[in-house]
Amino acid sequence: MGTDGGERGRRSAPVTTSSDGAGPPHTGSDGAGPRHTGPITGLDGAGPHTGPDGVGPHTGLDGAGPHTGSDGQGPRTGSDGVGPRTGSDALIQAVLDGVPSQTAWYTPIRDQAGAIVDFEIRAAAPQAKDVYGRAGKELVGLRTVASYPAVAGSPLWEGYLRAMETGGPEEIARYVHVDTVEGVPHRSSFTVKATRVAGGLLASWVRDDDEQRLFARLAHTERLGHLGWGYWNMETGDIEWSHQMYAIHGRDPDDGPLDLRGYAAITHAEDQPVLHHALATITNAAGPHEFEIRVYVGDALRHLRIVGEAGRDGSGQAVEVHGVAQDVTEWRYAHDQLAQTRRRLEEELRLTAELQHIIMPVQESLIHLPGLRVGVRYDAAQTALLGGDWYQAMPLSGDQALLAVGDVAGSGLPAASAMAKLRHAITGLAFADHDPDRILGALNRLLRAVRPDVLATAVVGRFDRRDRTLTFTHAGHPPMLLVRGSTVHRVLHPGVLLGVFDDASYTHAGIRLEPDDLLVMYTDGLIERPGRDLYEGLDILAATIAEVMRSGPPDRLSAVMEALVPSNTSDDTCILVAHVTPNVQEST
Amino acid sequence: MSDLYVSTDAAQFAAERRGAVGLVTLKGTLDYTVRLTFEDFLDQAFTRCGPDLVIDLLDLDLLDSRSTGLLVNCWKRSVEAGGWLALAAVQRSAARVLWITGLAARIPVYPTVEEALAAAPATGG
Numbered sequence: 001m002g003t004d005g006g007e008r009g010r011r012s013a014p015v016t017t018s019s020d021g022a023g024p025p026h027t028g029s030d031g032a033g034p035r036h037t038g039p040i041t042g043l044d045g046a047g048p049h050t051g052p053d054g055v056g057p058h059t060g061l062d063g064a065g066p067h068t069g070s071d072g073q074g075p076r077t078g079s080d081g082v083g084p085r086t087g088s089d090a091l092i093q094a095v096l097d098g099v100p101s102q103t104a105w106y107t108p109i110r111d112q113a114g115a116i117v118d119f120e121i122r123a124a125a126p127q128a129k130d131v132y133g134r135a136g137k138e139l140v141g142l143r144t145v146a147s148y149p150a151v152a153g154s155p156l157w158e159g160y161l162r163a164m165e166t167g168g169p170e171e172i173a174r175y176v177h178v179d180t181v182e183g184v185p186h187r188s189s190f191t192v193k194a195t196r197v198a199g200g201l202l203a204s205w206v207r208d209d210d211e212q213r214l215f216a217r218l219a220h221t222e223r224l225g226h227l228g229w230g231y232w233n234m235e236t237g238d239i240e241w242s243h244q245m246y247a248i249h250g251r252d253p254d255d256g257p258l259d260l261r262g263y264a265a266i267t268h269a270e271d272q273p274v275l276h277h278a279l280a281t282i283t284n285a286a287g288p289h290e291f292e293i294r295v296y297v298g299d300a301l302r303h304l305r306i307v308g309e310a311g312r313d314g315s316g317q318a319v320e321v322h323g324v325a326q327d328v329t330e331w332r333y334a335h336d337q338l339a340q341t342r343r344r345l346e347e348e349l350r351l352t353a354e355l356q357h358i359i360m361p362v363q364e365s366l367i368h369l370p371g372l373r374v375g376v377r378y379d380a381a382q383t384a385l386l387g388g389d390w391y392q393a394m395p396l397s398g399d400q401a402l403l404a405v406g407d408v409a410g411s412g413l414p415a416a417s418a419m420a421k422l423r424h425a426i427t428g429l430a431f432a433d434h435d436p437d438r439i440l441g442a443l444n445r446l447l448r449a450v451r452p453d454v455l456a457t458a459v460v461g462r463f464d465r466r467d468r469t470l471t472f473t474h475a476g477h478p479p480m481l482l483v484r485g486s487t488v489h490r491v492l493h494p495g496v497l498l499g500v501f502d503d504a505s506y507t508h509a510g511i512r513l514e515p516d517d518l519l520v521m522y523t524d525g526l527i528e529r530p531g532r533d534l535y536e537g538l539d540i541l542a543a544t545i546a547e548v549m550r551s552g553p554p555d556r557l558s559a560v561m562e563a564l565v566p567s568n569t570s571d572d573t574c575i576l577v578a579h580v581t582p583n584v585q586e587s588t
Numbered sequence: 589m590s591d592l593y594v595s596t597d598a599a600q601f602a603a604e605r606r607g608a609v610g611l612v613t614l615k616g617t618l619d620y621t622v623r624l625t626f627e628d629f630l631d632q633a634f635t636r637c638g639p640d641l642v643i644d645l646l647d648l649d650l651l652d653s654r655s656t657g658l659l660v661n662c663w664k665r666s667v668e669a670g671g672w673l674a675l676a677a678v679q680r681s682a683a684r685v686l687w688i689t690g691l692a693a694r695i696p697v698y699p700t701v702e703e704a705l706a707a708a709p710a711t712g713g
Contacts, residue, residue: 409657455657457689476689478653496690500660524653530621531598533650534685570620 088198093123093140102128103204104139105197108164116161119144119201131179131188150178160194160201168195174208219243226327230257233320234283248304248327250297268294268301282308283318292328303332352385359420360390366557367393369401371465372578375561379525379573381411387572388415388456389523390423394430399466402430405521405576406458407477418454421446422498426460436460436473437506440495444475447499456498459521463513468580470519473508478527478534481542482511483518483560486549488542491519515582518560520545525566525573537567591636594629596622603633609708610637611701615647618655626655630662639671642704648682656685663695674704 092105106119124139131148144160145152159172172192179186189208194201222228228245232238241257249258249266258266260279267275271293278291288309294301306325310318360378367374374393381387388408395401404426408419425446429439439460447454459480461472472480476497479490493509513519527537544563553559557579566573592603599616612633618626633641643659645651651659659675666673674696677683686692698704 407653409654455660457653476691478688492688494688494690496694497657497660500664500691501694528619528652530619531617531650533619533652533682 088200089122092198092200092202096123096125096128099125099204100127101125101204102206103202104128106144106160106201106203107199108201109143116164118146119160122200125204131177131186148177148179156190156192159192160203163194164196164201166196168193170194223247228325228327230323230325231320232260232323235319245325248297248302248325249295263295266295266297268296270294278306278308282310282321292332301329302327303329349385353380356380356386356416359416360423362391369393369395369463369578370397370399371468371581372401372403372463373557373581374403374576374578375557376577377561377564377573377575379566379569381525381572382569384411384572386413386416387411388419389525389572389574390419391521391574391576392423392426392430393576393578394427396430396433396462399464401463401465402426402460403463403470403519403521403576403578404458404460405477405523405574406456407523407574409455411572414453418447418451418456421450422456422458426458430462435471435508436462437495437508440473440475440498440506441504444498444501444504448502451499454499458498461519461521463578465581468513468515469510470513471508471510473506475504475506478522478524478538481518481520481538481545482513483520483545483549483556484514486546488546488549490538490542513580515580516556517580518556519578519580520560520564521576521578522564523572523574525568525571526564526575527567528571529567532567592629592632594625596625598622599626601626601629601633603629603637605637606642606705607708608638608640609705610641611644611705612637612641613644613647615649617650618648619650619652620654623654623658627658630658634662634665639666639669639673640708641666641671641673642701642708643673643675644701644704645675645677645683645686646681646701648677651682651685653685656689656691660691672709674698674707676701676704 089105096103096105102125104121104124107122108116109118109120111117120143121139121141124136126136128139129135130139130142134142144157151157154175154177156172156175156177159170159175162168163170170193172190172194174189175192176187176189179188190205191208192203192205194203196202222242222244226244226248228248229242230245231240237259239257239259241253243253245257246253251258264272264275274291274293278289278293281289288307290305290307292303292305294303296302304325305328306323308321308323311320311322313319356378362376362378367376376391376393378387378389378391388410390406390408392402392404406419406422406426408415408422422443425443426439429442434442440458443456443458447456457474457476457478459472459474459477461470461480463470472491472493473495474493475495479492482489482491491511493507495506496504498504524534527541528534529537541564545560548559548563549556557577560577561575564575564577591605592601594601596616599614599618599622601615602613604611610633612630641662643662663673675683675686675692676698677686677692678699679687679692686695686697696704696707698707
């Protein structure tokens with residue numbers, strides 16, 4: 001402390017002395033003065049006017065203190081109280097041009113008795129700005145009391161006079177200036193520093209509300225963004241934390257910031273490597289580095305995302321670290337919850353798909369039935385994995401096979417369970433050697449009895465390879481397509497929907513298929529789409545298939561399967577394509 | 589004057605009383621995109637007009653399979669409530685699905701609204 005005080009004393013003494021030593025004699029010594037006179041006295045002595053003439057305009061300025069009243073300064077002030085523009089003005093202006101702060105240099109205006117009555121701005125830094133928004137050189141020529149009457153007699157004015165008397169520096173903190181502009185009082189607060197320089201007054205000011213606004217904005221940003229700011233000087237070990245940085249860490253600012261060891265102590269054990277790796281990266285690699293760690297704030301674990309960047313000296317050595325920390329605990333929590341929910345939904349989807357597969361297995365490979373190769377495909381609706389569409393393709397005997405496709409209205413578990421009932425029932429009924437019309441009649445009664453809430457459609461066919469006949473019936477279901485060569489025929493033997501009428505009965509029809517014929521059964525999801533009904537869709541589908549067939553594909557079955565793309569992803573779709581095996585005929 | 593009128597971008601539904609019978613007029617495109625609106629409308633029409641209904645499909649541009657299902661449900665509901673339901677439709681139209689699904693053979697279908705209304709059973713009997 002003693003050393004500090006002594007040094008400060010030594011530093012200020014020459015300033016005072018040189019200023020106090022107003023009058024011709026001191027100008028010479030100023031110029032030759034010791035280095036410690038500092039920049040302020042340096043200004044004094046730096047001008048060309050400090051030459052041998054010594055009594056030039058410069059001394060007039062220099063000797064402007066009140067104590068010089070008797071040293072013949074009075075007359076110099078002239079009638080307007082201020083001397084002509086001098087070399088000092090230009091010099092100081094040149095200096096101020098390079099000063100990045102609100103600074104101006106004034107000369108005092110004295111009355112006949114030598115008392116200061118006003119100040120006139122003779123030089124101003126570009127950033128200097130008054131309460132009216134005038135800036136830089138616009139300020140030159142303005143007089144304090146004349147232009148800002150409220151200053152007269154104020155603490156600012158007293159401070160100016162004191163600075164002129166003692167040489168300063170004087171600090172006038174939070175000077176509140178009230179000015180009435182067009183009848184409206186404007187209040188602004190400044191902190192001003194004033195020093196006597198070159199016989200004039202060098203004043204620099206900061207508008208407190210600017211600073212306050214900046215502080216407030218920063219504080220809001222930090223608070224709203226859960227952001228804290230920290231600084232670590234690696235050479236001195238100095239650490240600085242913003243207010244929000246303390247808040248994020250639940251720490252009392254009076255306890256000071258945590259150093260690296262303290263910080264590691266609150267970091268979750270699993271994240272220690274992350275912290276140390278981050279520190280190494282920040283100090284060794286250029287640019288910012290971002291990392292996320294968990295720290296204990298009291299008993300609670302908070303997730304912090306931290307971005308740090310090192311400041312380097314000329315050799316590239318990291319000397320300081322700036323960091324911004326964001327508390328992302330809530331975000332991380334929501335993120336984890338979402339991920340958990342997503343995993344659970346995926347699991348549910350997987351189970352649903354499995355359930356669908358158990359109820360109705362769909363195989364990728366072809367199904368080989370007597371006299372037929374059959375491809376099947378099931379496309380679930382985008383909105384519901386469990387649907388009501390189904391197929392059945394199975395051998396009934398050495399020569400016969402059952403082919404069926406159906407659609408239970410609706411989706412989800414109710415539709416799927418009705419679908420499972422129908423699918424199991426049709427299997428049993430087919431093995432009981434029933435024809436399609438009797439099968440559908442039985443299915444209708446089944447639905448009316450156990451699921452009267454359900455509407456369903458189906459097409460059921462029974463193929464006999466001995467004569468290649470297909471016996472079939474539709475129950476409210478769209479037509480089959482028969483592809484012979486490259487011609488597509490609609491095949492329909494209509495019957496009423498399932499599940500509507502208690503006394504519904506059906507008849508069957510028969511067609512003889514040719515080798516290499518293709519038979520396409522499907523549900524409405526294949527051809528319906530908004531604004532387009534089944535029959536328009538069917539025409540388009542038939543045209544597509546015909547085109548594919550005209551190209552003479554080597555494998556007609558897979559060519560058709562590929563051409564069948566569901567038109568409506570909001571509905572499930574089931575497709576069955578049977579290919580009459582060309583080389584198997586009239587076999588045993 | 590319609591008692592009930594619902595309009596979407598693609599379809600218009602109206603219901604009004606014609607004596608003892610409710611006349612339901614469906615126009616435009618009846619596909620699954622308006623399914624919920626249509627279902628809700630039929631529910632309201634039923635509540636306001638009772639189970640004796642004529643449903644006019646003559647100005648329909650499109651009737652998809654799900655909407656057909658809703659019409660069938662409406663018919664089932666009417667019959668279960670002891671009512672009577674007829675359709676005004678022609679075979680070569682958007683309502684052809686009624687013939688293809690065999691419904692036209694089961695639910696009374698008339699070529700004009702007037703004939704359908706005239707066929708309504710006497711009320712209060």
